[in-house]
Amino acid sequence: xxxxxxxxxxxxxxxxxxxxxxxxxxxxxxxxxxxxxxxxxxxxxxxxxxxxxxxxxxxxxxxxxxxxxxxxxxxxxxxxxxxxxxxxxxxxxxxxxxxxxxxxxxxxxxxxxxxxxxxxxxxxxxxxxxxxxxxxxxxxxxxxxxxxxxxxxxxxxxxxxxxxxxxxxxxxxxxxxxxxxxxxxxxxxxxxxxxxxxxxxxxxxxxxxxxxxxxxxxxxxxxxxxxxxxxxxxxxxxxxxxxxxxxxxxxxxxxxxxxxxxxxxxxxxxxxxxxxxxxxxxxxxxxxxxxxxxxxxxxxxxxxxxxxxxxxxxxxxxxxxxxxxxxxxxxxxxxxxxxxxxxxxxxxxxxxxxxxxxxxxxxxxxxxxxxxxxxxxxxxxxxxxxxx
Amino acid sequence: xxxxxxxxxxxxxxxxxxxxxxxxxxxxxxxxxxxxxxxxxxxxxxxxxxxxxxxxxxxxxxxxxxxxxxxxxxxxxxxxxxxxxxxxxxxxxxxxxxxxxxxxxxxxxxxxxxxxxxxxxxxxxxxxxxxxxxxxxxxxxxxxxxxxxxxxxx
Numbered sequence: 001x002x003x004x005x006x007x008x009x010x011x012x013x014x015x016x017x018x019x020x021x022x023x024x025x026x027x028x029x030x031x032x033x034x035x036x037x038x039x040x041x042x043x044x045x046x047x048x049x050x051x052x053x054x055x056x057x058x059x060x061x062x063x064x065x066x067x068x069x070x071x072x073x074x075x076x077x078x079x080x081x082x083x084x085x086x087x088x089x090x091x092x093x094x095x096x097x098x099x100x101x102x103x104x105x106x107x108x109x110x111x112x113x114x115x116x117x118x119x120x121x122x123x124x125x126x127x128x129x130x131x132x133x134x135x136x137x138x139x140x141x142x143x144x145x146x147x148x149x150x151x152x153x154x155x156x157x158x159x160x161x162x163x164x165x166x167x168x169x170x171x172x173x174x175x176x177x178x179x180x181x182x183x184x185x186x187x188x189x190x191x192x193x194x195x196x197x198x199x200x201x202x203x204x205x206x207x208x209x210x211x212x213x214x215x216x217x218x219x220x221x222x223x224x225x226x227x228x229x230x231x232x233x234x235x236x237x238x239x240x241x242x243x244x245x246x247x248x249x250x251x252x253x254x255x256x257x258x259x260x261x262x263x264x265x266x267x268x269x270x271x272x273x274x275x276x277x278x279x280x281x282x283x284x285x286x287x288x289x290x291x292x293x294x295x296x297x298x299x300x301x302x303x304x305x306x307x308x309x310x311x312x313x314x315x316x317x318x319x320x321x322x323x324x325x326x327x328x329x330x331x332x333x334x335x336x337x338x339x340x341x342x343x344x345x346x347x348x349x350x351x352x353x354x355x356x357x358x359x360x361x362x363x364x365x366x367x368x369x370x371x372x373x374x375x376x377x378x379x380x381x382x383x384x385x386x387x388x
Numbered sequence: 389x390x391x392x393x394x395x396x397x398x399x400x401x402x403x404x405x406x407x408x409x410x411x412x413x414x415x416x417x418x419x420x421x422x423x424x425x426x427x428x429x430x431x432x433x434x435x436x437x438x439x440x441x442x443x444x445x446x447x448x449x450x451x452x453x454x455x456x457x458x459x460x461x462x463x464x465x466x467x468x469x470x471x472x473x474x475x476x477x478x479x480x481x482x483x484x485x486x487x488x489x490x491x492x493x494x495x496x497x498x499x500x501x502x503x504x505x506x507x508x509x510x511x512x513x514x515x516x517x518x519x520x521x522x523x524x525x526x527x528x529x530x531x532x533x534x535x536x537x538x539x540x541x542x
Binding site: 019020021022056059119121122125126130131132133134135136137138139141142143145146147149150153199200201202246247248249250251 | 394396399400401405407409413417437439445446464465466467468469470471473474475476477484485486494495496497498499508511512517518532533534
């Protein structure tokens, strides 16, 4: 794993429709907040890792060139990392490895997206190869619905039961977002509202799906030596792993989903976690789609295969439960994609350092953060803890 | 400075592309013109990969043995698309799916059609995972993935 590494600062913008600022100004807002949170100046940052969705999203290619000024990148190494939805997690991993390697002591990870500047589904569809899959991928909801349908069928689960569990996840996360001042969608909803919302791709409804958001996030990673000298409590990286599937959507199983199972298992091993449901206090799962979150509960070992609905029905993964998921409201309520994975890591860091405000899970010491990207192709995990 | 609402500037990027698809995909599309769906078999893991590939992504071996698979298969999963977005292949509603073609070891992405899409309840009764489907070939085939119009219930 290399040297011990900690998160010492986190900044995020207010997410939503941010036509009040341009893209540089949006990123500046997050970077400034992260620097202030860590109590350091731009000169203390030794290297910067940046990530976003394919540049077609905003129509400015290789966006880190344009955004370099907003990241105080003058005179520093700057690189862009891109793995679609999991970009933010890849950016965090990359920053971690920079510090763990011993080459840098303080590295900043930045992610951003301005999704109201384009048609995000139109950009996402171009991620698939143009000859075989592009016509049949049909944006994120098409892919995730295929995956959800397969899940229910695999375990012969009644459609109504899965529908109800997915709706409860949506209600829980929307309630959580009310306590997160940075969240995009902050409305009180009921199960009825979810079940009556517009069908996007049957059985997926509008309130099962994340919004498009403008937003940015920045995280500052530091070596043990540096982190120990900071006044604020650091969040220690305890384990991490990232895995991918083949590009063809039909090549691998998306229910018993190896690219989600393997990184969780490896990250748990690094963190010394044997029973994730008991040893994790909170999880920030990348959940652009309620049905998919059920699959992640199983892939991450929170329950046995086919048992995810039970976790929701018993309240285990809901607020006040044994392993509350997405106390920030999650991706379901805020999704500036290039920043989204990074926000998961940042929220996990806030939780284990007791700084999550109204969304704090009392006494949280070990947190899982996760992101998923591509046409169900990539998954990454980072586990953060309160103790070195 | 006057307190004006920040301006929105509009623009677009439209670029033409010429994609070299390589010899394996070229043959795959030529065979489609003859109503043949071709895969390649990995000599190491013995999986038949469809569409045909130059190499097996797991074993990283070149897959030189060509195998014709059936134009009939079983629905692995499906989704009824009812929302609109830029670059969509056709106006919604339509169904996309993964089909396990007989003789293949991976699933094939395509449309599922020949079904009344006017009412979701009807679609739910008609389309099921595990259902048998077959290719509806176009009369005029041009050597691309749309030589198959869709897969229809057998």
